[in-house]
Amino acid sequence: MAKESGKKWVLMVTAQTPTNIAVIKYWGKRDEKLILPINDSISVTLDPSHLCTTTSVAVSPDFTHDRMWLNGKEISLSGGRYQNCLRELRARASEVEDEEKGIKITKKDWEKLHVHVASYNNFPTAAGLASSAAGFACLVFSLAKLMNVKEDQSKLSAIARQGSGSACRSLYGGFVKWIMGKEKDGSDSVAVQLADENHWDDLVIIIAVVSSRQKETSSTSGMLETVETSMLIQHRAKEVVPKRIIQMEEAIKNRDFPSFARLSCADSNQFHAVCLDTSPPIFYMNDTSHRIISCVEKWNHFEGTPQVAYTFDAGPNAVLISHNRETAALLLQRLLFHFPPNSNTDLNSYVIGDKTILQDAGIQNMKDVEALAPPPEIKDNIPTQKYKGDVSYFICTKPGRGPVLLTNESQALLDPKTGLPK
Amino acid sequence: MAKESGKKWVLMVTAQTPTNIAVIKYWGKRDEKLILPINDSISVTLDPSHLCTTTSVAVSPDFTHDRMWLNGKEISLSGGRYQNCLRELRARASEVEDEEKGIKITKKDWEKLHVHVASYNNFPTAAGLASSAAGFACLVFSLAKLMNVKEDQSKLSAIARQGSGSACRSLYGGFVKWIMGKEKDGSDSVAVQLADENHWDDLVIIIAVVSSRQKETSSTSGMLETVETSMLIQHRAKEVVPKRIIQMEEAIKNRDFPSFARLSCADSNQFHAVCLDTSPPIFYMNDTSHRIISCVEKWNHFEGTPQVAYTFDAGPNAVLISHNRETAALLLQRLLFHFPPNSNTDLNSYVIGDKTILQDAGIQNMKDVEALAPPPEIKDNIPTQKYKGDVSYFICTKPGRGPVLLTNESQALLDPKTGLPK
Numbered sequence: 001m002a003k004e005s006g007k008k009w010v011l012m013v014t015a016q017t018p019t020n021i022a023v024i025k026y027w028g029k030r031d032e033k034l035i036l037p038i039n040d041s042i043s044v045t046l047d048p049s050h051l052c053t054t055t056s057v058a059v060s061p062d063f064t065h066d067r068m069w070l071n072g073k074e075i076s077l078s079g080g081r082y083q084n085c086l087r088e089l090r091a092r093a094s095e096v097e098d099e100e101k102g103i104k105i106t107k108k109d110w111e112k113l114h115v116h117v118a119s120y121n122n123f124p125t126a127a128g129l130a131s132s133a134a135g136f137a138c139l140v141f142s143l144a145k146l147m148n149v150k151e152d153q154s155k156l157s158a159i160a161r162q163g164s165g166s167a168c169r170s171l172y173g174g175f176v177k178w179i180m181g182k183e184k185d186g187s188d189s190v191a192v193q194l195a196d197e198n199h200w201d202d203l204v205i206i207i208a209v210v211s212s213r214q215k216e217t218s219s220t221s222g223m224l225e226t227v228e229t230s231m232l233i234q235h236r237a238k239e240v241v242p243k244r245i246i247q248m249e250e251a252i253k254n255r256d257f258p259s260f261a262r263l264s265c266a267d268s269n270q271f272h273a274v275c276l277d278t279s280p281p282i283f284y285m286n287d288t289s290h291r292i293i294s295c296v297e298k299w300n301h302f303e304g305t306p307q308v309a310y311t312f313d314a315g316p317n318a319v320l321i322s323h324n325r326e327t328a329a330l331l332l333q334r335l336l337f338h339f340p341p342n343s344n345t346d347l348n349s350y351v352i353g354d355k356t357i358l359q360d361a362g363i364q365n366m367k368d369v370e371a372l373a374p375p376p377e378i379k380d381n382i383p384t385q386k387y388k389g390d391v392s393y394f395i396c397t398k399p400g401r402g403p404v405l406l407t408n409e410s411q412a413l414l415d416p417k418t419g420l421p422k
Numbered sequence: 423m424a425k426e427s428g429k430k431w432v433l434m435v436t437a438q439t440p441t442n443i444a445v446i447k448y449w450g451k452r453d454e455k456l457i458l459p460i461n462d463s464i465s466v467t468l469d470p471s472h473l474c475t476t477t478s479v480a481v482s483p484d485f486t487h488d489r490m491w492l493n494g495k496e497i498s499l500s501g502g503r504y505q506n507c508l509r510e511l512r513a514r515a516s517e518v519e520d521e522e523k524g525i526k527i528t529k530k531d532w533e534k535l536h537v538h539v540a541s542y543n544n545f546p547t548a549a550g551l552a553s554s555a556a557g558f559a560c561l562v563f564s565l566a567k568l569m570n571v572k573e574d575q576s577k578l579s580a581i582a583r584q585g586s587g588s589a590c591r592s593l594y595g596g597f598v599k600w601i602m603g604k605e606k607d608g609s610d611s612v613a614v615q616l617a618d619e620n621h622w623d624d625l626v627i628i629i630a631v632v633s634s635r636q637k638e639t640s641s642t643s644g645m646l647e648t649v650e651t652s653m654l655i656q657h658r659a660k661e662v663v664p665k666r667i668i669q670m671e672e673a674i675k676n677r678d679f680p681s682f683a684r685l686s687c688a689d690s691n692q693f694h695a696v697c698l699d700t701s702p703p704i705f706y707m708n709d710t711s712h713r714i715i716s717c718v719e720k721w722n723h724f725e726g727t728p729q730v731a732y733t734f735d736a737g738p739n740a741v742l743i744s745h746n747r748e749t750a751a752l753l754l755q756r757l758l759f760h761f762p763p764n765s766n767t768d769l770n771s772y773v774i775g776d777k778t779i780l781q782d783a784g785i786q787n788m789k790d791v792e793a794l795a796p797p798p799e800i801k802d803n804i805p806t807q808k809y810k811g812d813v814s815y816f817i818c819t820k821p822g823r824g825p826v827l828l829t830n831e832s833q834a835l836l837d838p839k840t841g842l843p844k
Contacts, residue, residue, distance in 0.1 A: 231688075232695065235657040262701070266653075269703045273654065273695040279684075280719040281691045283712045290705045297702040 009103050010419040011096070012058040013146040014412045017138035017403040018048040019129060020169045021205075021319045023264040023311055024248050025271040026178065028227045028237060033080075034186040035165045038227065038234075039241040041178045042248050043169040044321070045197065046205065047400030050353040053134035054406065055119040056413040057142045059105070063114035069413075069421045070119050070135070077117070084162040085140055086115075093147035110147055117143075118413035118421050123395070129207070129317065136163030137170030141403040153402075157191035173197040173402035175252045177245070197399045200255045203321055204328035204357065207395040208335060210288045210316040217282045219314045222275065229279040236274055241267075257323050261306035264321065265296075268311040284314050288339075288390040292318040295338055299331075302377030307331070329360035330375075332394070336363065337372040338384075339391040353396040431525050432841040433518070434480040435568040436834045439560035439825040440470040441551060442591045443627075443741045445686040445733055446670050447693040448600065450649045450659060455502075456608040457587045460649065460656075461663040463600045464670050465591040466743070467619065468627065469822030472775040475556035476828065477541040478835040479564045481527070485536035491835075491843045492541050492557075499539070506584040507562055508537075515569035532569055539565075540835035540843050545817070551629070551739065558585030559592035563825040575824075579613035595619040595824035597674045599667070619821045622677045625743055626750035626779060629817040630757060632710045632738040639704045641736045644697065651701040658696055663689075679745050683728035686743065687718075690733040706736050710761075710812040714740040717760055721753075724799030729753070751782035752797075754816070758785065759794040760806075761813040775818040 026041035066086065068077045077083070093110035097103065105113065117139060121131050140160040144151070151159075157168035161178075168189075169176040174196040181189030217225075226233050244263055251259035275282040285293075293310055300306045308331050309321040320335075322328040332351070341350040347366055351358050363369060374384050406412070415422050448463035488508065490499045499505070515532035519525065527535065539561060543553050562582040566573070573581075579590035583600075590611075591598040596618040603611030639647075648655050666685055673681035697704035707715075715732055722728045730753050731743040742757075744750040754773070763772040769788055773780050785791060796806050828834070837844050 229688075231662045231692065232654050232657060235654060235661075239657075240653045266651075266699075266701055269701070270653065270699050273699040276698060277688075277692050277695040279688055279691070280723070281715060283715075286712075287709045290708075293703060293705075301702070 008060070008062060009101055010058050010060040010062075010416055011098065011101070011103055011105070011146065012056055012412060012414055012416055012419070013142050014054065014056040014406040015138055015142035015145065015403055016048050016052050016054045016406055017134050017141055017170050018045045018173065018400050019051045019053070019123075019131065019134040020045045020166065020176065021311060021313065022166065022169070023260070023309070024241060024244050024267050026165055027271050027274060028223050028233055029165070030180075031186065032224065034189075035161050036186045036189050037165060037178065037180045038237040040180050040245045041166075041169070042194070042245060042252075043166070043176050043178070044203075044205070044399050045170065045173045045176060045402060047397045049400070050395055050397040051123045051129060051134070053119055053121050053131065053138040054411065054413060055117060055135075055138035055142045057139070057146045058116045058414045058419040059113050059146060060116075060419050061113065063116055063419060066114050066116075068117040068119070071121060072421065081136070081163045082139075085136065085159055086143070088159045088162065089140065089143045089147055089149055092144075092149045092151055094150055096146075096148045115143065115146070116414055116419045120413055129209070132164040133166040133170050136160050136167035137403065139163065140167070141171065145405060154190045154192060158186065158189060161186070161189060161191075171403060173400055174199060175399070177249070194249060194252055197401050200252065200399065202255075202324040203399055204325055205397045205399070206320045206322065206328060206331055206335065206357070207397065208292055208318040208320065208339070209392045209395065210286065210292075210318065211390060211392050217284075217314075222278070222282050222314060225282070226274055226278040230274050230277040232277045233274045236270060240270065258306050261300070261309035261321070264309040264311050272312065284316060285312055286316045288387065289316045289318060291338065291387060291390075292320070292335075295334060296320065298377050299334065299375065325357065325360055328357050328396070329362075332357055332361045332396070333363070333372055334375050335391070335394060336361075336369050337374065337386075339387050340369050341366075342389040349393065351394045351396065354398065355396065357396040430482070430484060431523055432480050432482040432838055433520065433523070433525055433527070433568065434478055434834060434836055434838055434841070435564050436476065436478040436828040437560055437564035437567065437825055438470055438474050438476045438828055439556050439563055439592050440467045440595065440822050441473045441475070441545075441553065441556040442467045442588065442598065443733060443735065444588065444591070445682070445731070446663060446666050446689050448587055449693050449696060450645050450655055451587070452602075453608065454646065456611075457583050458608045458611050459587060459600065459602045460659040462602050462667045463588075463591070464616065464667060464674075465588070465598050465600070466625075466627070466821050467592065467595045467598060467824060469819045471822070472817055472819040473545045473551060473556070475541055475543050475553065475560040476833065476835060477539060477557075477560035477564045479561070479568045480538045480836045480841040481535050481568060482538075482841050483535065485538055485841060488536050488538075490539040490541065493543060494843065503558070503585045507558065507581055508565070510581045510584065511562065511565045511569055511571055514566075514571045514573055516572055518568075518570045537565065537568070538836055538841045542835055551631070554586040555588040555592045558582050558589035559825060561585065562589070563593065567827060576612045576614060580608060580611060583608070583611060583613075593825060595822055596621060597821070599671070616671060616674055619823050622674065622821065624677075624746040625821055626747055626776075627819045627821070628742045628744065628750060628753055628757065628779070629819065630714055630740040630742065630761070631814045631817065632708065632714075632740065633812060633814050639706075639736075644700070644704050644736060647704070648696055648700040652696050652699040654699045655696045658692060662692065680728050683722070683731035683743070686731040686733050694734065706738060707734055708738045710809065711738045711740060713760065713809060713812075714742070714757075717756060718742065720799045721756065721797065747779065747782055750779050750818070751784075754779055754783045754818070755785070755794055756797050757813070757816060758783075758791050759796065759808075761809050762791050763788075764811040771815065773816045773818065776820065777818065779818040
């Protein structure tokens with residue numbers, strides 16, 4: 001296993017993987033175990049500076065079993081989805097040699113060696129921000145590096161898919177399509193990059209993290225129930241989505257924002273419509289989500305052409321994609337006007353991520369927020385109700401890059417000597 | 423016109439017409455002017471003791487133009503829908519003779535004579551409780567009586583339909599189907615009675631009038647936008663509804679409550695799903711509506727068989743149909759537990775209509791409401807949040823009869839001498 005079995009060693013890799021937001025939604029599986037979807041989907045990868053998972057994976061002959069720590073807390077790896085990813089990767093592992101450290105792992109060794117995984121999200125977990133997508137993508141990407149898996153990114157995406165469907169799309173930056181595939185074994189259900197993050201770098205994204213008191217239905221059980229009970233989901237998957245995929249690819253290729261926005265909004269709404277058509281119905285959006293949509297729709301209508309696209313995943317949070325920085329600043333003004341922070345909230349923790357958007361909006365402190373005038377599109381509709389505290393915070397970000405290796409050891413989450421969390 | 427033209431006279435008719443709630447929904451027109459729907463619908467007529475319109479119509483040679491008062495306030499009759507109903511009825515008017523009063527109106531006279539209409543809803547108008555359905559049904563029914571229109575109820579329903587689509591279903595008591603029809607002129611788009619109100623008289627209906635701060639999209643513009651923009655509505659109209667109509671007719675015929683409930687809930691949700699699939703999306707339900715649905719779904723799931731059906735029209739109010747009085751009392755307990763009145767609200771004005779349900783539920787005062795124990799189906803889900811003030815009030819009612827003439831002059835809304843509101 002190791003050249004010198006007397007010498008203790010730990011081999012470690014650390015990677016960072018972005019999260020992504022679907023603009024043509026994935027909802028409904030044709031195979032629950034392999035996680036094969038009933039339609040293609042398209043996503044935008046979000047800038048990992050603001051939303052990403054960092055994962056360190058380590059291997060050592062001293063490890064007695066596979067272990068994982070998520071955000072500092074040990075969790076079980078016994079779940080089928082973790083096991084599927086681990087099995088697929090182990091089967092593809094290659095020889096690894098580190099002469100300096102005196103380590104040599106053969107292809108066969110990987111079957112017996114155990115791994116340690118430590119994963120950390122730089123954004124709130126369980127806030128409905130697709131932490132599992134970034135998480136499984138990072139797990140697969142980092143383990144593939146550690147195990148010297150010689151598969152291209154697309155093949156890796158098929159492995160990540162078995163951890164969490166949308167994870168496959170997090171293996172690329174920019175604009176990504178998850179092809180549903182036709183094969184029974186799922187081998188052709190992979191993600192491909194449509195365009196990288198530099199292709200359309202005007203876009204600015206503002207995420208409204210919405211306070212939710214309602215318990216959510218998990219995506220897994222939700223989409224299963226939709227496929228079983230909705231009378232509309234098959235029509236969506238077979239008739240509506242294929243056309244939208246073509247149109248969305250075209251819109252991205254041409255940086256055609258009006259089409260991009262119209263398709264994103266319509267597809268988000270249709271995904272929530274089939275959730276509502278499920279028995280019992282699934283509600284992911286709440287009154288605050290509805291109000292954010294109304295605010296955007298009113299503005300878009302007023303301008304005569306879409307300024308902002310919205311899309312909501314399986315939760316109440318709004319992901320708002322604006323045309324450019326200027327529009328993003330106007331959007332942020334509107335959002336802060338309608339949804340000001342609670343009196344005891346610091347503006348600095350209320351708008352996070354790329355804070356330069358806040359500067360562009362001319363907002364430096366709470367007084368500036370209070371002084372915001374109603375936007376022109378609502379001036380006639382009195383009274384203007386404000387919804388203080390209905391949004392937890394905003395994240396300003398943009399489309400971003402795919403997974404990267406972090407070579408600076410200080411960024412590792414495991415101790416290079418013990419292989420335990422730092 | 424009148425036998426003795428020197429003698430002033432007013433001829434008057436007063437009628438009472440119920441409202442109705444669709445359990446298979448009407449949404450979307452194939453003809454905007456004639457109000458022809460894209461699918462059949464089925465409704466339950468509500469007891470006019472609790473929700474109805476009373477309308478007095480009068481004719482006199484002294485009236486200089488058609489006038490109407492709604493809830494005591496004069497409104498314009500110039501709208502196309504009023505004009506359509508009036509024109510259709512005038513064209514079918516017959517000779518009327520009242521020897522005692524010395525009145526004779528020939529068929530031809532009706533073209534020149536003007537009418538006065540006074541209409542009153544015994545429930546809040548514009549609270550999303552289908553006041554236009556009861557209103558137009560009552561206008562057409564009472565004018566038909568006044569004008570001695572010799573058409574059967576079904577033909578009258580085709581006239582009422584041109585005032586407000588769902589009005590056609592208010593011309594019958596009990597369970598009513600509005601057949602969409604095929605003819606271009608709408609002549610076969612009529613309502614028919616499936617069963618009268620005595621056929622299934624166990625049912626008890628509780629309406630939760632939900633406080634709404636959001637401005638609603640009118641049904642007229644809403645369904646137009648859905649037909650124009652939803653990618654799901656045609657599939658619903660052509661593939662889903664026809665099957666549900668057959669199943670719902672069967673469920674009503676057999677008094678099969680589980681099927682009735684499942685179909686009602688699914689169809690209500692699907693109607694709101696196509697609203698959400700509209701561009702821009704239409705939200706009629708709010709968080710309170712969602713919570714009422716969750717409360718019912720949890721209970722139904724816990725019992726293993728539906729206890730209560732819910733259905734929501736183009737607004738946030740819940741119409742809850744329970745199996746029998748016993749279940750209705752249990753439902754009211756649950757509703758009052760989750761949605762207690764504001765501290766300053768009188769229980770007597772918080773639960774209106776058939777108050778015996780309140781007695782059956784063992785609730786006499788606010789202390790009884792406060793003492794309500796959490797229902798067994800939520801005992802494990804802590805904490806149980808209460809939503810005080812989120813419901814304005816509850817109306818307890820049941821399926822009811824169709825339109826009737828009110829012969830007691832004290833119930834008339836117009837002065838029999840002047841033809842003006844009393």
